Amino acid sequence: MATEQTTILILDDEPIVSKRLKPSLEKKGYEVETFTCSSDALKRVKERQFNIVITDLKMEGVDGMQFLTEVKEKYPDTEVIVITGFATMATAKESFNKGVFDFLAKPFKLGEIAEVISRAEEKIKNK
Amino acid sequence: MKNFLHRVGQLFQTKKQTTVPFKLIFTDFKKILNLNNQILDLIADANDKLSGDYIFDEHYIHTTCHQLTDLVRELIVLINHLTQQKYSDLYNSFHHIEEKIQAILQGDVLCPVTDFILPYSSITRDLIDAVGGKNANLAEIGFVLGFSIPDGFAITTAAFSSFWLENNLEEKVSAIIEQWQEKTIAVEEMACKIQQLIFDSTVPAKLEKEILDAAGSLTKGKQDTIPCFAVRSSAQGEDGVSSFAGQYRSCLNIPLKNLPQAYKEVVASLYSPEAMEYRLRKDFRSNEIKMSVACQLMIPAKTSGVMYSYDPVLPEEETLIISSAWGLGEPIMSGKVSTDLFVLNRQPPHEVKEVQVVRKERSMVLHGSGGIGMESVREEQQTQPSLKKQQLKMLAEIGLQLEKYFKKPQDVEFAIDQQDRIIVLQSRQLSLQQEQRPRASDLTDLGGKYPVLMQGRGIAAMKGIASGPAWVLDHDSNLQDFPMGAILVARYASPQLARVIHKASGFITDIGSTTGHLATVAREFRVPALFNTENAISLLKHGQEITLDTESLTVYEGIVHELHYYSFHEEPIEEMYEYRLLRRILKKIEPLNLFDPNDDNFTPQGCRTYHDLTRFVHEKAVETIIDLNFYHAHHRDTQAGQLVWDYPLDLILIDVGGGIEGEHDKGIRPEQISSIPMQTLLHGMSHPGIWDMSPMKVDFGSFMSSLTRTPPTGNSSPEDVGRNLAVISAEYTNINFRLGYHYTVIDAYLSDNILDNHIYFRFSGGVTDTTRRSRRTSLLNKILSHYDFLCEQHGDIIVARLKRMNKESMLKRLFLLGLLIGFTRQLDVKMVSDAKIPVYFEQIKTIMEKSHGN
Numbered sequence: 001m002a003t004e005q006t007t008i009l010i011l012d013d014e015p016i017v018s019k020r021l022k023p024s025l026e027k028k029g030y031e032v033e034t035f036t037c038s039s040d041a042l043k044r045v046k047e048r049q050f051n052i053v054i055t056d057l058k059m060e061g062v063d064g065m066q067f068l069t070e071v072k073e074k075y076p077d078t079e080v081i082v083i084t085g086f087a088t089m090a091t092a093k094e095s096f097n098k099g100v101f102d103f104l105a106k107p108f109k110l111g112e113i114a115e116v117i118s119r120a121e122e123k124i125k126n127k
Numbered sequence: 128m129k130n131f132l133h134r135v136g137q138l139f140q141t142k143k144q145t146t147v148p149f150k151l152i153f154t155d156f157k158k159i160l161n162l163n164n165q166i167l168d169l170i171a172d173a174n175d176k177l178s179g180d181y182i183f184d185e186h187y188i189h190t191t192c193h194q195l196t197d198l199v200r201e202l203i204v205l206i207n208h209l210t211q212q213k214y215s216d217l218y219n220s221f222h223h224i225e226e227k228i229q230a231i232l233q234g235d236v237l238c239p240v241t242d243f244i245l246p247y248s249s250i251t252r253d254l255i256d257a258v259g260g261k262n263a264n265l266a267e268i269g270f271v272l273g274f275s276i277p278d279g280f281a282i283t284t285a286a287f288s289s290f291w292l293e294n295n296l297e298e299k300v301s302a303i304i305e306q307w308q309e310k311t312i313a314v315e316e317m318a319c320k321i322q323q324l325i326f327d328s329t330v331p332a333k334l335e336k337e338i339l340d341a342a343g344s345l346t347k348g349k350q351d352t353i354p355c356f357a358v359r360s361s362a363q364g365e366d367g368v369s370s371f372a373g374q375y376r377s378c379l380n381i382p383l384k385n386l387p388q389a390y391k392e393v394v395a396s397l398y399s400p401e402a403m404e405y406r407l408r409k410d411f412r413s414n415e416i417k418m419s420v421a422c423q424l425m426i427p428a429k430t431s432g433v434m435y436s437y438d439p440v441l442p443e444e445e446t447l448i449i450s451s452a453w454g455l456g457e458p459i460m461s462g463k464v465s466t467d468l469f470v471l472n473r474q475p476p477h478e479v480k481e482v483q484v485v486r487k488e489r490s491m492v493l494h495g496s497g498g499i500g501m502e503s504v505r506e507e508q509q510t511q512p513s514l515k516k517q518q519l520k521m522l523a524e525i526g527l528q529l530e531k532y533f534k535k536p537q538d539v540e541f542a543i544d545q546q547d548r549i550i551v552l553q554s555r556q557l558s559l560q561q562e563q564r565p566r567a568s569d570l571t572d573l574g575g576k577y578p579v580l581m582q583g584r585g586i587a588a589m590k591g592i593a594s595g596p597a598w599v600l601d602h603d604s605n606l607q608d609f610p611m612g613a614i615l616v617a618r619y620a621s622p623q624l625a626r627v628i629h630k631a632s633g634f635i636t637d638i639g640s641t642t643g644h645l646a647t648v649a650r651e652f653r654v655p656a657l658f659n660t661e662n663a664i665s666l667l668k669h670g671q672e673i674t675l676d677t678e679s680l681t682v683y684e685g686i687v688h689e690l691h692y693y694s695f696h697e698e699p700i701e702e703m704y705e706y707r708l709l710r711r712i713l714k715k716i717e718p719l720n721l722f723d724p725n726d727d728n729f730t731p732q733g734c735r736t737y738h739d740l741t742r743f744v745h746e747k748a749v750e751t752i753i754d755l756n757f758y759h760a761h762h763r764d765t766q767a768g769q770l771v772w773d774y775p776l777d778l779i780l781i782d783v784g785g786g787i788e789g790e791h792d793k794g795i796r797p798e799q800i801s802s803i804p805m806q807t808l809l810h811g812m813s814h815p816g817i818w819d820m821s822p823m824k825v826d827f828g829s830f831m832s833s834l835t836r837t838p839p840t841g842n843s844s845p846e847d848v849g850r851n852l853a854v855i856s857a858e859y860t861n862i863n864f865r866l867g868y869h870y871t872v873i874d875a876y877l878s879d880n881i882l883d884n885h886i887y888f889r890f891s892g893g894v895t896d897t898t899r900r901s902r903r904t905s906l907l908n909k910i911l912s913h914y915d916f917l918c919e920q921h922g923d924i925i926v927a928r929l930k931r932m933n934k935e936s937m938l939k940r941l942f943l944l945g946l947l948i949g950f951t952r953q954l955d956v957k958m959v960s961d962a963k964i965p966v967y968f969e970q971i972k973t974i975m976e977k978s979h980g981n
Binding site for chain 2: 012014016017019020021022023024026027028029083085106107108109110111113
């Protein structure tokens with residue numbers, strides 16, 4: 001694990017999120033795939049495992065909570081980070097109950113998500 | 128806070144009730160203060176989002192607008208409740224602003240001006256929505272960067288709207304686009320139909336007259352030839368994107384009388400198939416499409432040419448390419464004549480690496496009688512280079528400055544006029560054809576190739592990459608000597624550094640806030656800036672070549688070309704839809720137009736932004752409380768009086784329970800104040816030497832006192848007075864001070880119950896000199912943090928909070944606030960240099976130690 005590139009999937013229906021996050025994370029050496037449509041993302045996770053999944057909650061079609069539930073069921077080792085603009089205690093609680101690694105309210109700073117990702121990476125390495 | 132209000136309420140219930148008990152009025156007042164703070168914080172935070180350091184989406188913009196709208200509406204309801212609907216006109220101003228914000232949120236581009244014509248000299252970047260990218264860029268090249276540009280003017284989007292409206296084009300064009308969406312016609316047919324519609328339309332008479340008048344005034348005093356004009360597109364979002372620039376039409380050598388026709392031709396090119404497809408790709412919303420047009424006087428050029436700030440095919444060669452030929456530019460751009468080629472080193476002094484001079488037999492010239500034509504070039508001139516060595520060097524310097532400013536390699540069109548001046552005709556983004564597009568993953572091991580001088584320190588005030596020599600500002604250096612292209616390294620992000628914004632590639636400071644003035648300017652000029660690194664000044668050497676990457680908070684030694692190449696391929700964040708939207712919205716929210724309550728525009732009608740409304744309501748709320756309780760019949764449940772003191776602080780005290788003792792018909796003496804927090808504050812303010820450490824400049828001092836003195840009571844109206852108000856009780860104080868242009872709000876409650884104790888302190892500057900203001904904020908931050916306050920800076924507002932300390936510790940800190948109020952009254956005058964910050968910090972600390980120990 002230590003020498004392999006950490007893989008990250010980003011799902012957010014607002015394209016700007018992926019547009020900003022992808023290059024920023026790639027520069028840090030991560031392998032990044034981005035999706036704006038949850039059913040495409042779902043298809044992709046059925047094909048391969050990602051170390052880290054970053055997802056929004058409120059989206060058209062398959063919503064984020066459902067998506068992350070499926071990801072956690074299929075790959076309990078994958079760490080999920082939730083990013084959302086509709087942060088409520090209830091959603092935060094629900095996502096933690098589903099085993100989400102961390103919860104970040106939008107807008108957030110690039111540095112903040114980078115820090116959460118590296119903590120998630122740390123946890124994966126120590127498994 | 129709710130809990131606390133409840134307690135204050137309970138306190139008042141022991142008093143006799145009147146028709147409108149003061150506790151209710153005061154509850155409204157406190158709500159207003161609270162809303163005021165929330166609004167200002169939201170506005171400052173929204174501006175901070177433009178730094179590029181945040182990921183935000185459209186949802187955030189919508190939410191923020193809705194929040195702000197709700198808060199401002201509530202504020203207006205409350206002030207009208209407090210004043211029996213005295214300011215109901217505020218609703219009109221509010222609805223007016225709200226409507227505009229809603230329209231922008233829905234994607235409308237509102238023209239910031241209603242003029243049809245704007246001369247280049249009056250165009251700034253703020254007008255980009257009115258004049259389009261090309262005009263705004265060119266005006267900036269001329270009036271910000273200081274290069275020569277053609278005389279000209281913009282025909283604005285307001286003119287476009289008028290043309291559109293008068294010919295009922297919206298409806299007609301939409302109908303044609305619908306046919307295409309329904310796939311009944313092809314894209315080419317749709318384009319052709321729309322363009323024909325535009326050709327058949329009439330330019331409104333008013334617009335036609337204004338175009339002809341403006342063009343006529345450009346030709347005054349130019350008798351040598353019959354002047355002709357270049358009419359070019361300057362559409363929204365067209366600036367800087369090369370693949371887009373070619374889509375629209377330019378009409379050259381147009382005689383004055385044909386300008387209206389040329390205008391229509393250029394406008395029609397908005398609907399070429401290529402342009403329409405491009406806009407779909409770039410996610411342009413249909414209501415963002417409004418075309419402004421550039422109208423420029425043709426330059427009777429001796430030589431014309433094109434410069435690429437990088438070799439687009441071999442960028443790694445680090446060269447700059449210039450091609451030129453005799454005469455006007457048109458045949459050069461369209462490849463009809465052969466051109467000389469010059470290759471220069473990008474690094475100063477721009478040594479010429481390669482020259483290819485070709486035989487140039489024909490050139491395009493302006494005829495004395497008007498019109499243009501191809502002519503033979505004189506035999507001896509045909510094989511001479513069309514540019515001189517000195518001109519090449521000057522062009523290279525211009526090219527690199529444009530590249531730095533616009534953050535991308537540039538494709539520059541230029542002309543050399545009859546007086547041998549270099550005129551920049553246009554500058555736009557150049558696409559580099561790198562064999563392998565640089566990948567982000569190539570950047571993961573930069574630390575292995577370039578020594579890392581600094582990493583993980585500071586906060587990004589503006590995202591970006593910058594390279595150049597570090598220029599460390601110390602006591603001996605003079606900003607005037609700051610060299611072009613260097614990176615400024617300084618102790619403080621002081622606003623005076625903004626003076627070198629045109630020369631600097633980047634800023635690095637030890638101390639500074641991302642919401643300060645320098646941060647705002649850096650964003651405006653897109654100069655990468657890293658603040659709060661703590662010790663950059665000691666880590667970086669003067670003259671050392673460095674590369675700053677504010678996204679990864681890293682400073683490398685040397686020039687990291689990889690980062691630059693990569694950034695050339697990144698879409699500048701400023702051009703993303705969400706950023707454009709937030710910028711447009713903030714124009715209706717953030718600017719403050721109301722400064723002085725005595726100004727004529729300090730009225731509900733004068734409010735043009737949410738910030739104006741908030742400012743107006745706050746001012747009137749304080750005034751109303753004073754008016755209700757001091758100048759008019761007092762509430763029976765309160766006592767009110769004016770403080771009689773040795774210092775020129777005109778303060779109205781309103782006691783809501785146990786705050787004042789004894790008779791006070793002739794005013795309240797400090798010793799009569801039994802409110803513990805108020806007593807302590809006054810104690811601090813009157814500490815020997817604090818109020819008046821040294822004589823102030825006469826002019827400023829008298830200016831200050833004129834604003835802080837209350838005329839004798841009896842013949843005065845509240846509109847004339849300094850609005851200083853304190854609502855007090857035995858354990859509580861709420862203060863609203865205006866000293867000069869500073870606003871101070873203190874809300875403090877102290878009792879023996881630690882859990883209830885709190886101090887809230889808010890300090891903001893007004894319209895004074897920003898340099899000193901920022902020093903003052905730095906000083907306050909330093910002192911307050913030292914004494915355990917939790918400090919937040921929002922622009923030049925500082926908010927400090929303290930909770931749950933025992934009474935003794937709270938009193939000590941209230942005394943400190945007293946000292947600071949007395950002291951900050953003169954700080955703007957005294958903060959003459961950054962070096963004063965530690966001096967005053969030590970002074971305050973010494974006083975605190977003497978009076979309270981450590």
